[in-house]
Amino acid sequence: MPFPNIDPIAFSIGPIAIRWYALAYLFGVILGAGYGYLLLRNERLWYKGAPPFPAKDIWDFAFWAMIAIVVGGRTGYVLFYNLPYYLSNPLEIINTLDGGMSYHGGMVGLMLAAILFTISKKGNWLSSLDLLGAVATIGIMLGRIANFINAELYGAPTNLPWGIIFPTDPLAVPRHPSQLYEAALEGLLLFLIIRIATHVFYALRKPGLVAGIFAIGYALARILVEFVRLPDVQIGYLYGGWLTMGQVLSLPILIGGLILVLHAITRPVSKLRA
Known part of the structure; x- marks a missing residue:
């Protein structure tokens, strides 16, 4: 299949070019915060009726979340994917125009931001990780679609009928659209699984359970x-x-997810009615 003719630049304002990749991060945070607001407002979903922090505070957290994702994502990429280059070119560390971001690093940064923010609000930090697990799939899906638009992070050659010939591929052969695989598995499918867990089985009443489900699902899909x-x-x-x-980086996430699930299911069940 030919690659769809999508310009990586969504629009330009004078000399400033706005890329789909940047918009994916922005809208991932905005939509995630909006969905998080709905979850936080529905107190009956949470353990003892207490969400990690008031729903109105989600917009304050969204600001810190954006910074944490960028800093964490960039730090993870520098440390684990191209450290020798950045040690030789330290000024390039802050040049994010090359698209060098790590989802694992961004995830760690977001987790730290959520824990610190929730502690400052005197809430349950495990429940804040559950909140992240419920909303992070939105940003992941948008980010992977942006990777596809950028024609980057594609897969190995394939003979399957949906193989894509990416314009950035020097061999110009059909390849797995692995970005879309991840968008479907880590994004849409995992969102639906967690939605069922939170609204049918009330998994948010067991702090750590939703975060564990997310970690396991993300790691296995990746x-x-x-x-x-x-x-x-x-x-x-x-x-x-x-x-x-x-x-390699997904294995600790998988192990951490299993630990969170085991911890959550051994705790007493909340007495709240559905």
């Missing part, structure tokens, strides 16, 4: 897609040519 996604060229495959950095 590990699976990495088998057909090309690794970063400066790293390549690890440990004999079968493992990628994305899979």
